[in-house]
Amino acid sequence: MEGTPFGRYQLIELLGRGGMGEVWRAHDTEIDRVVALKMLLPHFARDPDYETRFRREARAAARLDDPHIVPIYDVGEIDGRLYVTMRLINGTDLQTLINNGPLDPGRAVYIIAQIASALHTAHQAGLIHRDVKPSNILLAPNDFAYLIDFGIARATTDTALTSANTTIGTWAYMAPERFRTGESGPSSDIYALTCVLYQCLTGNLPFPGDTLEQVAVSHMMMPPPRPSQELATVPAAMDPVIATGLAKEPAQRFPTTVELAGAAHRALTYPSGPPGPSGPPGPDPAAPTQLWQQPPAPRKKRTGLILTALAAVVLLVAGGVVATAALTKDDAPTAAPTTTTSASVVPETPPFTGIYQAVFSAPTLIDGGPLDDAKPSTAMWAVRSACRPDGCVAIAERQSGDGGPPMAKLEFDRINDRWVAVALAAEKCHDIADEIWYVFTLRERPNGSLTGDYTGAAGNSCSGRSTLTFNRTTDVDVDTLPDPAELPPRVVSPAEALHGTYRSTRTFRNGVAPIQGDYTVKTDCLRTGDRCMSYFHKPEDFRPLLFTNGTWSLNSQSEGMCDGKVIKITATGQYPMPQPAQKPINLLLGHGNWEESAPCAMTSEFDETFTRTGD
Structure with a gap:
């Protein structure tokens, strides 16, 4: 040979x-x-x-x-x-089989029961596999199943071995506790085996995603999916089996792998109703999962407004794991490696209706500059939309998580090809109480998700921005949400004509040299149209103007440097709406006061002109 x-x-x-x-x-x-x-x-x-x-x-x-x-x-x-x-096993791995489509439920349970036996033997010997997945399950003729790759197995008394920037296991099958703390036990293998069972039944991963961040937050936050809703051939009695095996807390899962297999077998035997699993009752798959709450990160001087963060989402095991890494981590299986694709969930009509997982990137300044202690965050929202002759509207209610704005309800309008929501909250900026304007801007994608931006801006110069993805996870009982069709029509404010790029010329009346600068401005208004935020910004400066009663107002407090020392700067001003009305506004005039503290103390009135230079 x-x-x-x-x-x-x-x-x-x-x-x-x-x-x-x-x-x-x-x-x-x-x-x-x-x-x-x-x-x-x-x-x-x-x-x-x-x-x-x-x-x-x-x-x-x-x-x-x-x-x-x-x-x-x-x-x-x-x-x-x-x-x-x-x-050497002459056969194929389970992943290759799944790539051809979901398995018959009876065949799936037969294979899982054999692997459950192997894992039960290992657990009784004090060993944890930690990488249960279809590519580590080999099938000989007649579906005789083998569990392979104990190269990352360890005794429960051993010290976990991971090198820098490496996590043992495969992301798509890892239990929530492994993402949170890195700890694993027999229950982590039970969770992974349940993921494999779900994939056998439906052909899809229970928590699909394109990046580690998406997969991690899904395992920790999203309710367990219902396989019977994914595929009609799966009996409804299998739903509570999956729910128990995928419970977020280890103590709520089946006590052993063989009890998981037994419950799955009973679900096939009694398909018309719950089989009464021998393990503890699992969570309601439709119920939102509450996360550990963390206080918002402290504000930093001149670092902007941090848009809330959930540190637990990215404190992944084996510190240093990059949250944007593609899901390609895998150890070599005995059979040739394969890739898995999962069908995208298509939203029902009307659009933007269902339970959505909102994933926020680590926030930055409006212009993309870094923020201290910024971390990704997430939340679950229930959304109901309706389309009327005057346009489409939606109401979103928070289900769990503290990603995004600190309010429980949002009202969206579809403006052109985007869903837009504007909301207010009272917070602190530079240790001073202020009103924060939170703005969602989302665009629908062919796979049923929505992507866009989420910003927060204060009249006191703080700001922040995140990219945002709304991933639809399941249907929603629309009767539990207010009817968005009953919302009053959105009022278009004349202030929305202030947008684009502008050149500012600020002339001081005490003889100080004029200041010029080029700014980009975005105006966001409440649905009532009576209040708006126009945020002028460039990398080194912010000019937030609040609009109400036909006039923009400037009222900001910030910090700067003078003679090597930090000084406080206060600026106030009024900018009336041009008459007659302009669309877009080409010239905006204002008058205000400027004050700096010692050692460069000064007070002066100023006149300011904003001249539009482009879109």
Whole structure:
């Protein structure tokens, strides 16, 4: 039997490659048998922590005696490459099977029951697998199932081994507690096996996403999906089984994997009603999940308004994990690696109706500048929309999470091709109580999600911005929400004509040299049209103007530097609406007062002209 020499082995065929190593079909020349040989990639083999964990695979598997666990033959090092050999299974991995479509429920439960037996054996021996996923489940003829890749298994008494910037496990199947604290136990394997069961039944992941951030917040926040709503062939009795297995808290899940498998079997036997799982009752899959609440991050001098943050969302295990990493982390399976795509959820009509997960990026200044201590955040919103002759409107009510504005209700209008909501909240800016203008701007996407921006701006010069995605997760009982069709029509304010780019010329009456600058302005108004915020900004300056009763008002307090010392700056002013009305407004005139504190104390009146320079 020919092949590339590797010590006593001849490497015949590469079967798979992943993030840690390669798996080869190989011939053991000493014993004269064909084996599956897994070796670490060279740069991992040089890491002593990886070496320790890789060698532990053999010790872990060698202690287990279960027909559904692939036995280990040998472990060692050849030419600086760590390797392990195991029985070669002539079959296919479960992921490849799922890629062809969902499994018949009876077949899915049969396979899961075998893996549940393997995991139960491991858990009784004090071992946790920590990477249960379809590509680590091999199927021989007649669907005889094997659980492989105990290379990341560990005893419950062992110290967890992860290197910098690395998390053990695969994101799509990781339990919430592993994202929060990095801790894992038998219940984490139960959660992962439930994810695999759901994927077998529906063909889709329970919590799909394109980035680690999206997947992490989904596992920690989104209610468990109902497989019977995803696919009509799945009995409704399977829904509470999935709900229990995917409970956010470990204590609410099934006590053992075999009890999970038993509950799934009963769901097939009694498809018309809940089977009464032997584990503790799971959460209502439709109920929102409450998150740990954290006080808002403190305001920083001249760093802007932080738009609230939920630190737990991104305190991922093995510090340093990048929240925007694509979901490609995987260890080499015995079978060739495969990719999974999941069908997008298409919203019902009318548009923008359902339960949505709102994912906010780490906020920045309006112009993109950095904010101290900024972190991503998330929230769940129930949304109901309606379209009338005067346009489409929607009402959103917060279900859980503290991402976004600190209010419980938003009213959206569809303006051109975007959904826009403007809301107010009382907060502090530079330690002074102020009114914060929160603005959502969302655009519908073909996959049913909505994406856009979320901004917060205060009349006192604080500001912040996040990118935002509204991911539709499930239907909503519209009768539980107010009817948006009963909202009064939106009033278009004349202040909305103030938009685009403007050149400011501020002339002081005490002889100080005039100040000029080029600004971009965006005006947002309440639905009633009687109040608006026009926010002039450039990288080094902000000019927030509040509009009411036909006049814009400036009233800001900020800080600056003079002679190497911090000074306080107060600016007030009035800018009347031009008469006759202009659309867009090409010239806006105002008058105000400027005051600086010591050591550069000064007080002066000023005149200001805003001249429009473009869109």
